[in-house]
Amino acid sequence: MKYFSKPAITLSIAVAVATLSTTPLAVAQSQAPIKVGFMLPATGTFASLGNMIENGFKLYVNEQGGKLGGREIQYFKVDDESDPAKATDNVNKLIKRDQVDVLVGTVHSGVALAMAKVARETNTLLIVPNAGADVITGAMCAKNIFRTSFSNWQPAYAMGKVAAERGHKKAMTITWNYAAGTESVKGFAEAFEKGGGKVTQSLTLPFPNVEYQALLTEIASQKPDAVYAFFAGGGAVKFVKDYVAAGLNKTIPLYGPGFLTDGTLEAQGAAAQGMITTLHYADNLNTPRDNTFRLNFAKAYKTNADVYAVQGYDAAQLLASGLKAVNGDIGKRDQLVQAMRSTTVDSPRGKFTLSPAHNPIQDIYLREVKGNNNEVKGVAMKALADPARGCKQL
Amino acid sequence: MDISTFLVQCLNSIQYGLLLFLVASGLTLIFGIMGVINLAHGSFYMIGAYLAFSIAPFFGNHFIAMLLAGVALSALFGFFLEWIFFSYLYQRDHLQQVLMTYALILVFEELRSILVGNDVHGVKAPDWLSGGVSLGGIMTYPIYNLFASAACIVVAIGLYLVVNRTRLGMMIRAGASNRDMVRGLGINIRLLYRIVFAAGVALAALAGMIAAPMASVYPGMGGHVLIVCFVVVVIGGIGSISGALIASLLVGFVDTFGKVFFAQLSGIGIYVLMAIILIWRPEGLRSKGY
Numbered sequence: 001m002k003y004f005s006k007p008a009i010t011l012s013i014a015v016a017v018a019t020l021s022t023t024p025l026a027v028a029q030s031q032a033p034i035k036v037g038f039m040l041p042a043t044g045t046f047a048s049l050g051n052m053i054e055n056g057f058k059l060y061v062n063e064q065g066g067k068l069g070g071r072e073i074q075y076f077k078v079d080d081e082s083d084p085a086k087a088t089d090n091v092n093k094l095i096k097r098d099q100v101d102v103l104v105g106t107v108h109s110g111v112a113l114a115m116a117k118v119a120r121e122t123n124t125l126l127i128v129p130n131a132g133a134d135v136i137t138g139a140m141c142a143k144n145i146f147r148t149s150f151s152n153w154q155p156a157y158a159m160g161k162v163a164a165e166r167g168h169k170k171a172m173t174i175t176w177n178y179a180a181g182t183e184s185v186k187g188f189a190e191a192f193e194k195g196g197g198k199v200t201q202s203l204t205l206p207f208p209n210v211e212y213q214a215l216l217t218e219i220a221s222q223k224p225d226a227v228y229a230f231f232a233g234g235g236a237v238k239f240v241k242d243y244v245a246a247g248l249n250k251t252i253p254l255y256g257p258g259f260l261t262d263g264t265l266e267a268q269g270a271a272a273q274g275m276i277t278t279l280h281y282a283d284n285l286n287t288p289r290d291n292t293f294r295l296n297f298a299k300a301y302k303t304n305a306d307v308y309a310v311q312g313y314d315a316a317q318l319l320a321s322g323l324k325a326v327n328g329d330i331g332k333r334d335q336l337v338q339a340m341r342s343t344t345v346d347s348p349r350g351k352f353t354l355s356p357a358h359n360p361i362q363d364i365y366l367r368e369v370k371g372n373n374n375e376v377k378g379v380a381m382k383a384l385a386d387p388a389r390g391c392k393q394l
Numbered sequence: 395m396d397i398s399t400f401l402v403q404c405l406n407s408i409q410y411g412l413l414l415f416l417v418a419s420g421l422t423l424i425f426g427i428m429g430v431i432n433l434a435h436g437s438f439y440m441i442g443a444y445l446a447f448s449i450a451p452f453f454g455n456h457f458i459a460m461l462l463a464g465v466a467l468s469a470l471f472g473f474f475l476e477w478i479f480f481s482y483l484y485q486r487d488h489l490q491q492v493l494m495t496y497a498l499i500l501v502f503e504e505l506r507s508i509l510v511g512n513d514v515h516g517v518k519a520p521d522w523l524s525g526g527v528s529l530g531g532i533m534t535y536p537i538y539n540l541f542a543s544a545a546c547i548v549v550a551i552g553l554y555l556v557v558n559r560t561r562l563g564m565m566i567r568a569g570a571s572n573r574d575m576v577r578g579l580g581i582n583i584r585l586l587y588r589i590v591f592a593a594g595v596a597l598a599a600l601a602g603m604i605a606a607p608m609a610s611v612y613p614g615m616g617g618h619v620l621i622v623c624f625v626v627v628v629i630g631g632i633g634s635i636s637g638a639l640i641a642s643l644l645v646g647f648v649d650t651f652g653k654v655f656f657a658q659l660s661g662i663g664i665y666v667l668m669a670i671i672l673i674w675r676p677e678g679l680r681s682k683g684y
Contacts, residue, residue: 043503043613047512081614177658205653206661209618210609213539214406214650220533221399234514234612241516247526247534267516267610 069323164195411646426633436620442602472595
């Protein structure tokens with residue numbers, strides 16, 4: 001017994017017992033699927049966007065053989081109807097009724113705000129795959145809230161810089177009167193006025209109203225040098241068409257964040273040709289990573305990937321990086337969050353890291369519409385980080 | 395705002411108001427004459443828009459023919475809908491009508507989702523209506539919008555003539571003022587109701603078809619228009635077609651100019667208008683009462 005001290009024996013017995021007792025538990029755990037709750041729009045003007053996000057997410061999971069961190073993934077779905085009034089009820093359905101491990105959603109900023117609020121209160125892990133509301137990774141930032149898309153400020157700020165550089169002095173803005181719209185317009189004005197321009201008037205209409213004619217008349221009578229518009233989905237289709245139908249595109253260039261022309265080009269047709277927008281993704285990046293992704297996406301869903309698909313795909317990648325670090329044990333929240341926080345996401349848009357407030361630090365591309373594509377023309381701003389105003393927690 | 399901008403904005407207001415009138419006139423007919431609170435009326439507007447999206451490819455440049463075919467189809471649809479569902483609703487109270495017609499909204503939305511999906515669609519205006527005319531040197535005004543206004547005016551005049559100059563119209567007006575008297579005079583009230591209902595559905599669907607190339611066709615479009623139409627009907631006075639016309643134009647003006655001058659408050663403009671008018675005239679502008 002010379003070589004084995006008493007404590008060493010006790011320790012080894014303890015280790016053996018611990019291994020024996022935890023092994024079956026670990027096996028059981030790896031068999032129970034991780035519950036992912038999708039809260040996305042399935043109806044209304046954003047329906048197709050929600051569909052792309054979900055498909056993107058599932059594509060990555062399927063590429064990993066249906067498992068993340070060694071565990072099966074089980075999906076739960078709620079249609080958020082892009083209605084902030086129903087958001088709290090809907091998110092509680094996923095958290096309380098389905099008891100999901102992680103929430104993924106959504107498109108509409110107002111709905112996402114309500115989700116973030118509930119996620120903070122219940123400490124549920126939340127990954128936002130689109131909604132750009134600045135406060136989600138600003139004043140409302142939290143350890144358990146992540147975003148794989150953008151803040152409204154990001155593409156808008158980049159566009160403001162570009163518009164000023166193009167020599168425009170007087171601009172008007174137009175958007176829906178809701179969080180995403182007003183924040184986007186503010187971001188544009190910030191950079192545009194820093195570059196020496198001036199936003200003379202900000203037009204708004206209620207979401208999801210598409211009666212633009214009166215506001216277009218106002219633009220026509222004011223004759224600004226440029227117009228910055230924030231719309232998405234069906235509203236974006238109609239706005240761009242109406243703008244051209246009113247003949248305004250001939251004299252007043254129309255700018256916007258990429259949502260104005262993303263996922264909407266087929267419906268916009270000739271009206272959108274030549275339009276300049278800024279976004280964290282473009283159609284012909286032509287990197288090996290993006291090409292593989294687009295090919296796989298097209299094979300799986302018989303349609304071309306867009307920015308929404310990329311954001312959903314990256315939401316799954318981000319979750320995977322966290323689950324990998326804890327071997328699928330989603331209960332180890334601190335380690336999981338730490339791993340997600342410090343990962344570099346190998347996104348089809350180009351690699352990105354997360355800011356301390358959990359928002360992507362990413363390149364914003366300058367794009368031009370050619371045919372059915374938003375072709376990249378260059379990088380408007382490199383590695384642009386959201387200022388995360390008001391974020392105290394992180 | 396200079397004078398020519400003002401005039402173009404007036405044109406915008408009238409165009410929006412007239413379109414509202416098409417939807418609201420059907421609603422006020424059904425509401426005023428049969429006493430049915432029909433929440434599903436906005437769905438008929440949506441059905442019209444999706445109908446246009448579905449049948450437009452078969453008609454190409456024969457846009458008027460498409461509108462007529464759509465009106466015939468939707469009137470037929472309304473005729474059977476009244477037969478199967480609404481004819482059982484007249485003797486029920488308003489709460490039951492609201493529940494039933496709300497259920498119909500859900501059914502129609504679900505059917506739409508199954509049949510055409512949840513995507514947003516655009517409908518192309520025919521070649522002879524595309525393009526624009528220059529108005530006052532300010533902007534190019536889409537010809538289609540002018541056509542839409544003209545079409546609405548034609549329908550409004552037709553409606554006026556039917557309601558005020560025909561025997562059917564006389565019965566409709568009598569029905570709006572005093573239902574029991576009409577029944578007492580031995581008029582086939584069931585058939586009258588069925589015709590009025592079919593006409594109401596066709597008017598809403600026609601509005602949807604006309605709106606389709608101007609507004610995008612999207613799920614849930616009926617809900618938005620329904621609320622505005624109830625505002626129109628309440629302002630105009632229940633059961634009054636001329637009241638609905640005046641109210642539609644008022645709402646069109648308030649909404650349009652509100653958007654331009656009070657952008658942040660544009661969502662509430664028409665409700666403020668409604669409140670003011672109801673304080674002044676609790677029964678609406680042209681109430682016939684019943």
